[in-house]
Amino acid sequence: MADRLDAGDVRERLLAVCRALQAARDELSAADREIGDGDHGVTMARGFAAAEEALRAAGPGLPGAQFRAVGMALMSHCGGAAGIVFGTLFLSMAREIRGDAIEAGDLCRGLRAALEAVARRGGAKPGDKTMLDALAPAAEAACGEPRKDIRRLLAEIAAAAGRGAEATREMLPRTGKAKTLGERALGHPDPGALSLTRIFEAFAGVDAGPRKQGASAAGATTGDREAPR
Amino acid sequence: MTRVKKILNDPADIVSEVLDGIVRLAEDDLVRVAGARVLHRRRIPEGKVGLVVGGGAGHEPMYSAFVGEGLADASVSGAVFAAPPPDQILLATEAAHRGRGVLYVYGNYAGDNMNFDVAAELAAERGIETRTVRVADDIATADPAERRGIAGAFYQVKVAGFACATRDGLEDAARLVERCRDNLRSLGVAVRPGSLPETGELTFELGENEIEIGMGVHGERGVERRELMPADELVEEMVRRLLADLPFSRGDEIAVLIDNLGATTWAELMIVNRRMRQLLDEAGIRVRRTDVGAWMTSQEMAGFSLTFLRLDEELAAALDHPVRAPGFAQGGG
Structure with a gap:
């Protein structure tokens, strides 16, 4: 069956996300130094280290409960805006993932709910050069044609987020610490959008690999690749 | 790095x-x-x-x-x-x-x-x-709703401490603190960057001969990068921007805070104070009190900020109120 992810599979993927965001610390901090205060990588690494610990401490459980454990850990341990934003992402998804496996419909509803909740909390809109610019296309990809192989769908979500992150290069910041930069922020991607891309890539099992700073490697080709499992 | x-x-x-x-x-x-x-x-x-x-x-x-x-x-x-x-x-x-x-x-x-x-x-x-009541004193950002909170927190927390200790209700206390916030303006300048202690990396880069006006206390880029200039010229630029912002006017009584961002010497701050007071005298603005110290720091960032708080009787009384905390203490005024 390729149309659902069972609880064990979800757990492995969430652990992979936790490891990937800890490994991305320097890449994300470098991106944040260009337009922020340079601590985004440290913030995310700290939050996902706590999330990994929470997942391991909780042991196997229903997919929704695992998403909730990650969300709570991020909310309490990232700090900054990132804790609320990424905590809200996982907690919103947790509420929409009710069964013993994740199906395409869960991803669609979960990401739509997350988009709405994050926008409401942060007061930002798509186009403001935030992680919403990666989340909105990801949610759209998740809600595309039904009956798709779920692993392929995950890869497409990651690719859509990557294209969204790339597009933030050309946007002017309207919120967060980058907002005072104005045009000086042009040419640099939003670090939160990059983080979201790394989350989706790791969850999809797409090997992000070593890369230069920037979102360009999360381009269209990943959509054709199968998850390695 | x-x-x-x-x-x-x-x-x-x-x-x-x-x-x-x-x-x-x-x-x-x-x-x-x-x-x-x-x-x-x-x-x-x-x-x-x-x-x-x-x-x-x-x-x-x-x-x-x-x-x-x-x-x-x-x-x-x-x-x-x-x-x-x-x-x-x-x-x-x-x-x-x-x-x-x-x-x-x-x-x-x-x-x-x-x-x-x-x-x-x-x-x-x-x-x-x-x-x-958020601190939003940094005039480096044009839109007042989006202004960052920097060293002016020193006065706003002081006024809030007074208000919460002496007022009967939350609303009443909040109103006085809002008045402090509305009369509070700051502007900083960074000369050398600070670093993130977890990684030891600098939070921004600044050229050998550059300073940045409006630098945030997290090392967020400010609004204008300039060649290093003599202290007097720098202070003139900062005081001009601060006075024009509220705007402060002849006859106003203010409290002045000179905040050391972390690695600036007292000697430099006194050179700043000297020129700042000359300019305030010329503008007809009376300084009721001056606070000099490293209150709102950014690790070892070198630079300082100037904060002006326009006073009325109540705000002046709030600043005179005795306090005792590890970060700041003063006797009755």
Whole structure:
């Protein structure tokens, strides 16, 4: 069956996300130094280290409960805006993932709910050069044609987020610490959008690999690749 | 990239060790909530309006060490340069609550705003009323609604401490603090960058001969990068921008804060003060008090900020009110 992810599979993927965001610390901090205060990588690494610990401490459980454990850990341990934003992402998804496996419909509803909740909390809109610019296309990809192989769908979500992150290069910041930069922020991607891309890539099992700073490697080709499992 | 040398143990323990150090400065008055990044007064009078201040760590003594008689009832620290999470803010809120609600005073940053807003919702669920007056003094940002909170926090927390100690209700206390916020203006300049203690990396890069006007206290880029200039010229530029912003006018009485961002010498600050006072004299603005110190720091960032608070009788009385906290103490005025 390729149309659902069972609880064990979800757990492995969430652990992979936790490891990937800890490994991305320097890449994300470098991106944040260009337009922020340079601590985004440290913030995310700290939050996902706590999330990994929470997942391991909780042991196997229903997919929704695992998403909730990650969300709570991020909310309490990232700090900054990132804790609320990424905590809200996982907690919103947790509420929409009710069964013993994740199906395409869960991803669609979960990401739509997350988009709405994050926008409401942060007061930002798509186009403001935030992680919403990666989340909105990801949610759209998740809600595309039904009956798709779920692993392929995950890869497409990651690719859509990557294209969204790339597009933030050309946007002017309207919120967060980058907002005072104005045009000086042009040419640099939003670090939160990059983080979201790394989350989706790791969850999809797409090997992000070593890369230069920037979102360009999360381009269209990943959509054709199968998850390695 | 060069790593900045620091006197540290495990970088993961920085905030916790700083808080333990602060408590030992005033152990009769202060206590730390076990396992949390929350400090609070041991004795908070019943029926007093509570005051919680907080924000990212790394700016010490602001905000964590501004807890004590006449100042905050509790403070909550995030990680270095990162807003504290809602569960920690809630702990501070519960520690400060004495039946009259709790006032939040913190810097206007997206992260702090979101975390304190979530905490306020959690507090409301527990029956604790809160009000928020954000510090938003940095004129480097044009839109007043989007201004960052920097060294002006020193005066805003001082006024809030007075208001919460002397007013009967949360609304009444908040109104005085809002008046402080509305009459408060700051502008900083960075000469050399600070660093993130966890990684030892600089938070921004500045050329050999460059300074940045309007630099944020987290190392966010400011609004204008300039060639290093003589102190007098720099002060003229900063005072001109500050006076024009409120605007301050002839006959105004103000309090002036010269804040050391971390690694600037007292000698430099006095050179600044000398020229600033000449300019204020020329503008017909009377200085009622001057505070010089490293109150809102950004690790070893070199540079300073100037803060002007336009006074009325009540705000002046609030500043004169005695306080006793590890970060700042003064006798009766």
